[in-house]
Structures are given as structure tokens and as C-alpha cells.
Amino acid sequence: MLSDNPSTKKNISKTLGKFALIHIGNDEVYGLEFVAAEIAASGHEFQWFDGEAADVIDSIIAYNANVVCFSPLTTFFPPSVILARKIKTRAPQMRMVFGGAHITASADHIQTDGIDIAVTGPVYGTIDQILTLPDKSVIQGTPVMPDKMTPRRREYFETIPRIGGRHRKTIMSHFGCVYACAYCATHNQRRVIGPKNYQQFYLTRRPIDHLIDEARILLEFKTKEVCLEDDDALEGFEAEAWMHEFVPRWNKEIGIPVYANVTPKTVTHVSDSHLKNFSELVHYVTMGVQAARPSSLKLFNRQFQKEEQIKEAYNRLKAFGIRVKMELIIGLPVEDPIGDAIDTIKCAQRIGAGDFGVAFPLMLYPGTALHKWCKDNNIPMNEECRFEWYSGVGSIKFEDPQIEKQIHNLSKLASMFIKYNIDERWMRALIKVDIPEEASKLMSQNCYLEALVARQGEAAKESFEEVLTNMNFRF
Ligand code: SF4
Incomplete structure (x- = not known):
């Protein structure tokens, strides 16, 4: 029982x-x-x-x-x-x-x-x-079980207006992930509660009534978009049947635009009807590409991933009218971190040049398999890392300050490199420049704005100043 x-x-x-x-x-x-x-x-x-x-x-x-x-x-x-x-x-x-x-x-x-x-x-x-x-x-x-898990949201939004007033809110239909990326906390969750419990408690979806009731509260506050923060919105136990019921209810009773996270491998193996149904709910996804070189994918425990698979996933999503943000990880503890990062960006260019992609430096949370691997292998860790996505500062400490600087610059410039399909020679030249603080801030803000425009359309530009006012933008 x-x-x-x-x-x-x-x-x-x-x-x-x-x-x-x-x-x-x-x-x-x-x-x-x-x-x-x-x-x-x-x-x-x-x-x-x-x-x-x-x-x-x-x-x-x-x-x-x-x-x-x-x-x-x-x-x-x-x-x-x-x-x-x-x-x-x-x-x-x-x-x-x-x-x-x-x-x-x-x-x-x-x-x-x-x-x-x-x-x-x-x-x-x-x-x-x-x-x-x-x-x-x-x-x-x-x-x-997830049907016993319900959040209390209203008091939070009422008491802290900067959160109640945030354009983006979160919802989760389940709390786990079938994958085991070496840099991800799911590995530790699985370890703490055991794989069997993980399957039972973390990969079962919450009742649709609960999610709809929860989302009604979002309608009372300024909510322009909801992030379905499921680790992989297409995965999980009976995901297709669940979504078939959930999507019409959400569209009829809530109607707030939703975006979600997906993994290329999942996208390639779900059925057309599942993806079609998904596309009636979600018009924009973040897809983890993460790395290109096989050795880097192995380090991430994502060795199952191939470029053709990412391309197929990207094309399938596009065919169903879903916009894609590609997410990349750079600054890895490898012999040639700059070459590795540039290869990852070039992979994103081959898949979707002209589209939106971001590159964040590797951030290693305690308890993850890769954090442990780095410790075991005496990889120096960067004390300056504050786990801020747009800071350009990751967890790995590179002895050569030039490498540190170029990884930082690559994370600031990657979106532009992908969007405009910048040639490798130009990339290698541009990442060597010194970026003043104000420019660094504006680059990160541009990147954030592009993410909002990709999700919400051009109107996001008009409300961008207000969005920034409601947050302490860290770069
Ligand atoms: S796919 Fe995402 S959520 Fe799942 S293990 Fe990998 S990083 Fe974590």
C-alpha cells in the first residue's frame, strides 16, 4: 500500500x-x-x-x-x-x-x-x-505520494509582493527525472530515498485537479507565463495519458502560457500524438544540449546523446511549432576547456543557428556525482562561484587566468555566436577581449531579454524594465 x-x-x-x-x-x-x-x-x-x-x-x-x-x-x-x-x-x-x-x-x-x-x-x-x-x-x-503533496501559495504571494508580482511562476507535475546527469541533484535524491522509492514517489504525476486548483491562484496575481519545472516534461510514468487529460483542462481553465524543459533523447522517443498534445500546451522549451564532445558527454553521464539525436529532437519540436532554447554547459574540467566549449557552441550552431541558445559555465552542486569526481581527482574548485547563471563564473578553477576569462566571455557571448552563426576564428578572437562591467551586465541582460522575447514575443521588450525592477539581476 x-x-x-x-x-x-x-x-x-x-x-x-x-x-x-x-x-x-x-x-x-x-x-x-x-x-x-x-x-x-x-x-x-x-x-x-x-x-x-x-x-x-x-x-x-x-x-x-x-x-x-x-x-x-x-x-x-x-x-x-x-x-x-x-x-x-x-x-x-x-x-x-x-x-x-x-x-x-x-x-x-x-x-x-x-x-x-x-x-x-x-x-x-x-x-x-x-x-x-x-x-x-x-x-x-x-x-x-504526489496526490498528498499540495503547496500553499496565496499567502506567499500576498506577503511578498515582488514574488506575487513576478511575471513568471512555477508549477511541477512530478518531482523526479529518469536520467542521471553527473552534475544534477537528482542523483543525490535517488541515493537518499533509494531507487524504488524514487520511482514510486518522484516519477508519478500529481492529480490534474490539484494542479488546476493550484494554478487558479496564479490567475489572481500578475502571471504572464508558467514554467512547468518538471525536469523533463515529456518523461515519466504514463506521461502521455496524463498529458492528454491535462492539456485541455489547462487551456480551458487556466490558459496562461506554459514553457517546459525537455531532454533530446525523450523528444526522439515520444509518439507523434504525445508531442502534438504537448504542443497544444507548450510553445517554447528549454532543451539541454550541454556538450558535444563524446568525452565531455561521458563526464556528464550523458554518453547516450549524439548530435544526430539532438538534431532530430530539435527538428521534431520545430515541426510541431515548438520554439527551442538550447542550453549548453562550458568550462569543463577537461584538457582543452576552450576547444571543448567552442565545439559545443559549434554543435548548437549546426543544430539551430539563428535560434536562441545559452551557455552557462559548469556549476557543481555539493552531493552531485561530478562534484565528487572533481574532489576525488583533485580538480581545483573556484571559490568565486556564486551559482549565478549569468555571472559567467563557474565551479571549476582554471589555473590559467586566460582560460578563466575566455570561459567567462564565452558564456556572455554564446547567444550572439549561435544566433548570428559566428565563425570559429571570430569567436576565438572576441573571447580574448576585456569586457568592462557595464558591458558584461548589458550582455547578460540582453541574453535574458532574448529568452523572454523567445517565450513571450516582442511585447516582452516593453515590460523588460519592470521585470528588472522586480528582481535583483545578478550578472
Ligand atoms: S535531464 Fe535534467 S533533470 Fe534529468 S538528470 Fe539530467 S540535468 Fe537532471
Whole structure:
């Protein structure tokens, strides 16, 4: 029998807990919305706080929280810890709880000054333990079936207007991926809960009614597009039947434009009817191309991928009227990182020159297989990496500063190189120039704007300034 949500089964603690949920960053922290729902289901109360607001600590103290919850992406882990320490200094009785993928990646995080409790895996079954277990406990959550997982969104959007007002919102129909790329956190999720549980709990889709109800809330806030953040929107258990039912419901009852992520291999093996149905929902996808050289694909555990396969996937998507953004990874720990990066960009040019593509430097999250491989092979890691996509700064430290600079420049210029099909000689010359900070910022903003135009059309140009105002654009 499948597990029920533990919070609905167990005796709820008699003490009412007050949980402060901390938002940090430009995009909604989707995972914390599930935490909010679980807190409420466990009979406690919660309130959202903007972790970047000047008066956030005063506000949390005024709320008199028992527990302060953080679920930071790797990028926001350092500022989250700093904030937790500051809160702790002023209110030592408050308990700082950290969860999410970054924390799940390593039990060692519990040793970090400022973290009282670490939650690994899902939040389910942990709320009362958070209130009662001693400091420095690591609590492992219990996976539940997706029909027991529902986020609480409205309070978040109401309390933090810069998130409620964001043009883009997120939705997930399932939480796993069938692939096992060496740089991806799914590898660790699978390890933590075991492959069988992963299959059962992470690859089953959520009920359509739940997603539609969840999306109705998005209609009440400024939402121009929804990212179906499934790791691969076409994959998963009974994906075709699920989508066949989901697409007409979404189009009729919600109607907000949707974009999604896909993997070339999946695109080549789904049926025409599945893809047709998908194209009635999604007009724009991000397709991970990642690398071109076989040795680099092997390093990424994507050795199954061939250029012909990517081309076939690209052509199929186009044939169904779906626009494609190609995503590439450069700055790999290989002998010739510049040659490797240029080969990857040339591959994207052969597949879809004139189209939109981006290249990000390799960012390695703790707990991933490639992170471990780098450690085992004494690959120097770059302390400057802040896991900011548009920064051009990745995880690998190159001893030669020229290589570092050229990888940085390539990540800034790759979209232009692909769009205008720039010849290799010009690429190699242009990546040697010094890019001043203002130009670097504008290049990254152009890249972001092109992504918005590709998804939303020319109108995105008119609202771009407003989009930038609602976010702290990091480049
Ligand atoms: S396809 Fe995407 S989500 Fe799946 S393992 Fe690879 S990087 Fe992760």
C-alpha cells in the first residue's frame, strides 16, 4: 500500500508552533510552499518573510516565531546562514531549520554555525520533530505520494509582493527525472530515498485537479507565463495519458502560457500524438544540449546523446511549432576547456543557428556525482562561484587566468555566436577581449531579454524594465 501523508495520521503536538518561512532570491521558493502546507496540516501556523527586506529580523522577532525555516538554493545558502546567525544573535530561543536540495546533499551542513536542525529529503513527517528534537538533529522526511503533496501559495504571494508580482511562476507535475546527469541533484535524491522509492514517489504525476486548483491562484496575481519545472516534461510514468487529460483542462481553465524543459533523447522517443498534445500546451522549451564532445558527454553521464539525436529532437519540436532554447554547459574540467566549449557552441550552431541558445559555465552542486569526481581527482574548485547563471563564473578553477576569462566571455557571448552563426576564428578572437562591467551586465541582460522575447514575443521588450525592477539581476 502507498504511504499516506504522515501529518494526517500522527498525533499532532499540543504546542502551537509559529514558523517563519524565509524567502531569498528572485524566484519563488517552490519547495517552501509545500513546507507551508505541511505546517498548516500539522496544526501549526506560519508566516512568510522577505529575507532581503531591511527590517526582516525585526519582523521575525515581532512575529515571535519558534522556528525559522530556510530552503536555500546553493546560491543563497551563504546569505541564508548569515541571516540565521543574525536572527539567532537577537533571538537565541528561535530555532533555525534548513532543508531543501542543498542541505540534503550533505549531512555535514548541520555542523554549520547558525543551523539548529537540518531536514533532508521531503518535509513530510518532520514538523513535530522540528519542534521537539534536540538542537543539531538531522531529520529525514518521509516521501509521500504526489496526490498528498499540495503547496500553499496565496499567502506567499500576498506577503511578498515582488514574488506575487513576478511575471513568471512555477508549477511541477512530478518531482523526479529518469536520467542521471553527473552534475544534477537528482542523483543525490535517488541515493537518499533509494531507487524504488524514487520511482514510486518522484516519477508519478500529481492529480490534474490539484494542479488546476493550484494554478487558479496564479490567475489572481500578475502571471504572464508558467514554467512547468518538471525536469523533463515529456518523461515519466504514463506521461502521455496524463498529458492528454491535462492539456485541455489547462487551456480551458487556466490558459496562461506554459514553457517546459525537455531532454533530446525523450523528444526522439515520444509518439507523434504525445508531442502534438504537448504542443497544444507548450510553445517554447528549454532543451539541454550541454556538450558535444563524446568525452565531455561521458563526464556528464550523458554518453547516450549524439548530435544526430539532438538534431532530430530539435527538428521534431520545430515541426510541431515548438520554439527551442538550447542550453549548453562550458568550462569543463577537461584538457582543452576552450576547444571543448567552442565545439559545443559549434554543435548548437549546426543544430539551430539563428535560434536562441545559452551557455552557462559548469556549476557543481555539493552531493552531485561530478562534484565528487572533481574532489576525488583533485580538480581545483573556484571559490568565486556564486551559482549565478549569468555571472559567467563557474565551479571549476582554471589555473590559467586566460582560460578563466575566455570561459567567462564565452558564456556572455554564446547567444550572439549561435544566433548570428559566428565563425570559429571570430569567436576565438572576441573571447580574448576585456569586457568592462557595464558591458558584461548589458550582455547578460540582453541574453535574458532574448529568452523572454523567445517565450513571450516582442511585447516582452516593453515590460523588460519592470521585470528588472522586480528582481535583483545578478550578472
Ligand atoms: S535531464 Fe535534467 S533533470 Fe534529468 S538528470 Fe539530467 S540535468 Fe537532471
